Amino acid sequence: MRRDLFAMPPGIYMDGNSLGVMPHAAREAVLRRLDDWQHDSVHGWDKWFGLAESLSPGVARLVGALPHEVMATGSITSNLHSLMATLYHPQPGDTRRHLVATSLDFPSDVYAMQSWADMHGAELRLIPSRDGQTLTTEDILATLTDDVAVVLLPTVLYRSGQLLDIPGLTAEAQARGILIGWDAAHSVGSVPHDLHGSGADFAVWCHYKYVNAGPGAPGGLFLHERHHGRMPALRGWWGHDKTSQFEMAHNFRPAAGAGGYQLGTPPVLALAGLEGALEVFATVEMEDIRTRSLALTDHLIALADAHLPELKMVTPRDHAVRGGHVALAHPDALALSVALRERGIIPDFRQPDILRLAPVALYTTEAEIEETVRVLRDLLDTGSYKAAREVGLVT
Ligand SMILES: Cc1ncc(COP(=O)(O)O)c(C=O)c1O
Numbered sequence: 001m002r003r004d005l006f007a008m009p010p011g012i013y014m015d016g017n018s019l020g021v022m023p024h025a026a027r028e029a030v031l032r033r034l035d036d037w038q039h040d041s042v043h044g045w046d047k048w049f050g051l052a053e054s055l056s057p058g059v060a061r062l063v064g065a066l067p068h069e070v071m072a073t074g075s076i077t078s079n080l081h082s083l084m085a086t087l088y089h090p091q092p093g094d095t096r097r098h099l100v101a102t103s104l105d106f107p108s109d110v111y112a113m114q115s116w117a118d119m120h121g122a123e124l125r126l127i128p129s130r131d132g133q134t135l136t137t138e139d140i141l142a143t144l145t146d147d148v149a150v151v152l153l154p155t156v157l158y159r160s161g162q163l164l165d166i167p168g169l170t171a172e173a174q175a176r177g178i179l180i181g182w183d184a185a186h187s188v189g190s191v192p193h194d195l196h197g198s199g200a201d202f203a204v205w206c207h208y209k210y211v212n213a214g215p216g217a218p219g220g221l222f223l224h225e226r227h228h229g230r231m232p233a234l235r236g237w238w239g240h241d242k243t244s245q246f247e248m249a250h251n252f253r254p255a256a257g258a259g260g261y262q263l264g265t266p267p268v269l270a271l272a273g274l275e276g277a278l279e280v281f282a283t284v285e286m287e288d289i290r291t292r293s294l295a296l297t298d299h300l301i302a303l304a305d306a307h308l309p310e311l312k313m314v315t316p317r318d319h320a321v322r323g324g325h326v327a328l329a330h331p332d333a334l335a336l337s338v339a340l341r342e343r344g345i346i347p348d349f350r351q352p353d354i355l356r357l358a359p360v361a362l363y364t365t366e367a368e369i370e371e372t373v374r375v376l377r378d379l380l381d382t383g384s385y386k387a388a389r390e391v392g393l394v395t
Contacts, residue, residue: 011344020212029276068257156323190324214273236263339385
């Protein structure tokens, strides 16, 4: 628990799975970079050039990768496009050409994967869900047929919080000759990873959720070193070999490893948020974060079982398949979410009926979980949530 390292907002914050709380170090790092800008103007680039690369060891530690296999850049969506452009290029007549994602994916992943299927005249197949909330290994494996070229899976499903078996499914896909990528948005910073050891081909994630790097912070990409050395299909000058980037030659020489997948000038102020956020993670072990995260979600689940029978527990109870947040279904989940906010507790709502609560290992207390459940019980007993005001755009 490192609550002292965070500038906690007023009330009870249960939405760290959407936007993490600001670490003091992130604010200080951004202010430092603003000072650089003020005092050094363009000479600031002497400090900022290579900033993203300097963050790779810290980022790699979060995802269990080698530093040259990761890069803080882009967004989940742009990184997914960039990696797909390089890894997916079926030739006319190839039978192994189709793509697989899941019916429970975050929409941007499906949009991106559908773009690539369309560009190559292939199908995007979506793994079905039997209960509308979770996926079974059986259904995932049934889609991994010998005409599939690439499968993209979420590590943790953004609605239900189900954690998939990353090493097991990676091995299964690869045994079938299928490239496998992971969207790790909802696990990085909450669940330990071993992307390199599992042999995953690629992964994409953001740093604005459990990593607490700030709204719109640069995302992360992982490309296993077995895929290094090839020419990135989408190129830009920031992916050029750093030692000769400013020679401004027109023949592109990619930086070795994941750095070659950068495109344009990095957002220095936004990278500074990540720079500060990583200082927090340098003080903790991911295993300890996971232990506390599971203890907190256990506590929340037990209290919800005891006091909130009207809410259906959607998140799997088994530790092995549970991520960092708890999802509860209720027909009035939106009104409950708004009413909680009016009482100073910040959860979030996901269509059509899911209330998500994320007790975050680094900063949420047991007492905050207990108070959240108590207020929910009160809202249900009094029915006062039905009078809750309409919400803003982001629920
Ligand atoms: C699971 C998941 N995938 C993809 C995205 C899209 O990320 P980005 O906007 O960084 O491209 C999000 C955004 O919250 C997400 O939660």
